[in-house]
Amino acid sequence: MPILALNNVSKSFGNKIAVRDLSFSLQTGEIFGFLGGNGAGKTTSLRMILNIATPDSGKIEFFGKPIQPEHLHNISFLPEERGLYRNMTAIDTLVYFGRLKGLTRNDALQRAKSILNRFGLSAESQKKLTEFSKGMAQKVQIGIALINEPKLLILDEPFSGLDPINQTVLEDEILCAAQNGTTVLFSTHIMQHAERLSQRILILKQGETRFHGTVAEALRSVGNTVMLTTTANPTSIPGITRAECVSQDSSGWNRWAVTLGPEQSPSDLLLYCTQNALPLTAFEQPRPTLHDAFIHIAGNAASPVSKAA
Numbered sequence: 001m002p003i004l005a006l007n008n009v010s011k012s013f014g015n016k017i018a019v020r021d022l023s024f025s026l027q028t029g030e031i032f033g034f035l036g037g038n039g040a041g042k043t044t045s046l047r048m049i050l051n052i053a054t055p056d057s058g059k060i061e062f063f064g065k066p067i068q069p070e071h072l073h074n075i076s077f078l079p080e081e082r083g084l085y086r087n088m089t090a091i092d093t094l095v096y097f098g099r100l101k102g103l104t105r106n107d108a109l110q111r112a113k114s115i116l117n118r119f120g121l122s123a124e125s126q127k128k129l130t131e132f133s134k135g136m137a138q139k140v141q142i143g144i145a146l147i148n149e150p151k152l153l154i155l156d157e158p159f160s161g162l163d164p165i166n167q168t169v170l171e172d173e174i175l176c177a178a179q180n181g182t183t184v185l186f187s188t189h190i191m192q193h194a195e196r197l198s199q200r201i202l203i204l205k206q207g208e209t210r211f212h213g214t215v216a217e218a219l220r221s222v223g224n225t226v227m228l229t230t231t232a233n234p235t236s237i238p239g240i241t242r243a244e245c246v247s248q249d250s251s252g253w254n255r256w257a258v259t260l261g262p263e264q265s266p267s268d269l270l271l272y273c274t275q276n277a278l279p280l281t282a283f284e285q286p287r288p289t290l291h292d293a294f295i296h297i298a299g300n301a302a303s304p305v306s307k308a309a
């Protein structure tokens, strides 16, 4: 049985459809990337999952049932809008939330110390949060989400505001939690995190699901792109759907990004180039990234074959 299942969930604000017919389910221990541009509907969806906002239609179930108060001990949420009791110390804050989530005082204290240590905050454990920087306070808030070792961890933009070292610490925490059986649902604008962490992703655009599948499937959707450095204009080569001159050289050797149609392979293109004596100094096939796939899926519609600038 899935830990969480959404079926055709929709929500509007006035005339604005924030989320339309959202459906997905999460299995134990998986890391699911919930992606979309600004205003795509990610936060609204996460708020509906947590019963903070009510869907207009559709069904959301935890362990096969509508959300119940007892589920809340097994779910943690890092909201996009962070807020803490600033007059408490870091350690007291973590222990307080650990106790609220049902831990004994001793367990809460041990876990709080371990979390502060992992996030490099042991020396600051007795300092009040008023003395903390934004990023340090965010690490405490992430610690609050982790302290009960939840079955489902929901993180809204967890990497924003963290420096690169702490982003890596958080990636490791997410991977470690998943290895221990926690299911992780996280939203992000930073595709590198989603590519490294997620088994499956969902991409929203203006409330609509544009993609739902594995990272490998998303990468395949970009299609084959080949980089050519040539003095010729490749726009008329048969089988290519798009050719964009990405840099020009005064000697006439221009670099082109060429997208191949579904029937065309890079080796077909290379054969065509050699058989037709196309002057070439470079022929590269870059691996697409999730960033490329995201732009392809959630960006503007692909433009037709474009000529050199």
Ligand SMILES: Nc1ncnc2c1ncn2[C@@H]1O[C@H](COP(=O)(O)OP(=O)(O)OP(=O)(O)O)[C@@H](O)[C@H]1O
Pocket: 013, 016, 017, 018, 036, 037, 038, 039, 040, 041, 042, 043, 044, 045, 080
């Ligand atoms: N309380 C609200 N009242 C009116 N409109 C809202 C409200 N909350 C969200 N919206 C609208 O719903 C849409 C989705 O917003 P949401 O905050 O879910 O997007 P998001 O994907 O989390 O965006 P971002 O990445 O910028 O945080 C937006 O058009 C937003 O203006």
